[in-house]
Amino acid sequence: MILDVFRRFLEGEGRTLLLAGSAREALARAAEPGDIDVALVDKNLGDGSGLDVARQLKAAKPDVEVILVTGYASLDSAIQAVQIGAFDYVTKPVSDYDALNLKVENAVEKVRMKRSQRELVARLVESEALHRGVFETSSDAILLVDAESGRLEDANPAAERLYGRDRDALRDLRYADLLEEGGGEGGPAAGIHAAPGRHRRADGTAFPVEVTVDALRLHDRGLRVVSVRDMSERERAEAERRELEQNLRQAQKMEAVGRLAGGVAHDFSNVLAVVLGYSELLVRDLPTTDPRLRECADGIIEAAHRAVGVTRQLLTLSRKKLLRPEVLSLNKVVQDLGKLLGRAIGERIEVTTTLQEQPWPVLADADQLAQVLLNLAVNARDAMPDGGPLHIATANVEVPQALRELSLPAGRYVTLTVRDSGMGMTEEVRARIFEPFFTTKETGTGLGLATVYGIVRQAGGAIRVESRPGAGTSFTVYLPAADEAAARVAVAVPVAAPRGLGETVVLAEDEDALRTLLGRVLSGSGYQVISGRNGAEALEAARARGGRVDVLLTDLVMPRMTGAELAEALTPGQPGMKVLFMTGHTDDVLVQDRLVDGDVELIQKPFTSEALLAHLRRLLGPPRVAA
Incomplete structure (x- = not known):
């Protein structure tokens, strides 16, 4: 009966009533899924104690608030209600259902507050964990600084790595202690965004940083959240x-x-x-x-x-000099130049050497490498007007990664180092030393070091220069190690000037004075000469005269028809014809390709008459001796 009364007075919008007529039924309802906000439990149930039911309900549904229903009001009833954690109790018979309704409503509100608080705490814990996770895992150093004292309150692992101190050690410092130049008592000013600066590590080394500072109020305290980004890599890049x-x-x-x-x-x-x-x-x-x-x-x-x-x-x-590349040892270049070097730099310079045992061979022009060493030594002598030590060293060097500052790829290199103890150079002078015609001397052409630069780059190498005012200068030349011998490039070798034996020479040269001179030299030395001011004219003259052509002597670069084109035009009708190109440089690809042929060679201008005649004789072969 009482269940029907409770239903009639307590049922309403937004409420769901679960009715149970016994202890067993009440516990069964409690075992069902879903929340229960308020339980009205009669103290005396037919199949059990209402107090036990209330305890089991609270165990099954921790949020439930129990209102104990008892037959009479007494101190014992109140004590029992408190013991089971009841929200309140009412006595039977219930006469004031409005009061009961109010108690139920208050109990429901308490349950809602508990659940809301629990959710809020869960969110706070989650938020704290999230922010702590961001704080702990950030790649940038994060410092929490007291706004007034400048003391470090906290630091993340990135800050420990950046400054080389653990968290406890950082907490003993002020923010100013981290700056390259310490100063000031308070914390950094708020509102700074990506400001450049320089901080110090535990070992005292300074490094570039980018700093962002935000303000944070915690109760009545002013704090600063300082984000510090290491800019060392960016500065290096x-x-x-x-x-x-x-x-x-x-x-x-x-x-x-x-x-x-x-x-x-x-x-x-x-x-x-x-x-x-x-x-x-x-x-x-x-x-x-x-x-x-x-x-x-x-x-x-x-x-x-x-x-x-x-x-x-x-x-x-211009990197267009005719080369005589050969596989050679840098040690031999240094040793062969020894006596000449002593005469060139004078007795006041004390030369010492440290030569690599079994240096790797290099592919280069021996005369040019000697010129490199001589120019560097003379430059060192000029840097030591009062004399001093000059050290020359060779070494095998493995370069595992490309040296971008020297535009030098990775590989094996042999180095030639010339180090003096002279006056050194400023950075401004060092930046210009390889410029042609630049010199700090009262006399000189300014071509010495520029020539060194050209030779080394032409050989596929690079030069590193280290110098400070008053601390001397060191030049280190990197030359690629050679794996195999280079193809021979024929050059003119001045020897005795043998005469010709009536062989026919087609001469093509666009410089009138030189063509006239060469014609006189060849004619006076026993050769028959057919000449032209360019390739086309020489070709026309040769075809007009007819007969055998033994040698074509032609300049490479001429108007109308180049020397290479002239050789191509003459060769089909002149089997066995030799070709000697004259040139001031050797950048013609066609000519370089044809140098593998023993019938085609080069002679570099300017040359002497004896060198030309000797070259022609060698190209034509020794004269036949009459039987």
Whole structure:
């Protein structure tokens, strides 16, 4: 009966009533899925104690609030209600159902508050775990700093790694202690975003950082959240980028100067060839009774040869000098140059050497490597006007990764190091030392180190320069180690000038003075000469005359038809014809391809008459001796 009364007064919108007429039925309802907010439990049930039922209900449904129903109100009833954790109790018979309704509503509200608080705590725990996770796993260093004192309150693992201190050690510091230049008592100002700066590690080394600072209020305390990003890699990458840009500008500048130098040297070579040729003819025809005239002529020849040296340097700058590459040892280059080196740099320079035992061979021009060593040694001598030690060393070096600052790929290299104890260089001077015609000396051409640079780059190597004012200079030349011998490149070897035996030479040269001179030299030495101002004219003259052509002597670069095109046009009708190209440089791909043929060779301008005649004789073979 009482269940029907409770249903009538307690049932309403938003409420679901579960009715049980016994202890067993009540516990069965409690075992069903779902929450129970309030349980009205009669103290005395027919099949059990209501107090036991209340205890089991709270065990099964921890959030449930129990209102104990008892037959009479007493102190014992109140105590029993408290003992079982009841929210309240009511007595039978119930006379005030409004009061009961109010108690039920209050119990429901309490349950809702408990659940809300639990959810809030769960969210707070989750939020704290999330923020702690972000704090702990951030790749940037995060510092929690007291705004007034500047003391470090906390630091994440990234900060421990960045500063080289554990968390406890960091908490003993002020924020100012982490700066490269400490100072100030308070914390950093809020509102800073990605500001550059420099901090210090535990060992005192400074490093670049990017700092962001935000304000945080915790109760009545002002805090600063400082995010610190290590910028060392970015700074290193930026420095490498600037170095690469500088190297690119230098390479472009050297390329432009090289093109200019190559053109000047080519034209100058023709002029020098004429000067040398006529001087030799003059010496040959001078009377031996007048030594003064012979001395003057020898002076002209000597000056012309010095000009040839300058021309060779210009060709080296343009990387178009005719090379004689061979597999050689850097140690032998150093040893062979020993005596000449001593005379070149003087007695006040003390030369010591440290040579690699069994250095790897390199593929290079021995004369050019000697010029590199000589120029570096002379440069070192000039840096030590009062004398001093000069050390030369060779070494085998493995470069596992490309040296971007030198534009040097990974591989095996042999190094040649020349180190002096002289005055050193500023960074501004060091950046320009390889520029052609740049010099800090009162006298000099400014081509020495530029020539070194051209030779080394032409050999596939690079140069590292280390210098500080007052601390001397070290030049380290990297040359690729050779794996096998290079193909031979034929060159002119000045020997005695044998005469021709009436062989026919087709001569093509667009420089009139040089063509006239070469015609006189060849005709006067026993050769039949057919000449033309360019390839087309020489080809026409040769075909008009007819007959056998033994040798084609032609310049490479000419108007209308190049020397290579002339050789291609003449060869089919002249089996066995030899070809000797004259050139100030050797950048013609067709010619380089044809050098594998023993019938085609090169002679580099300017050359002497004796060198030309000897080369022709060697190309044609020794004269036949009559039986």
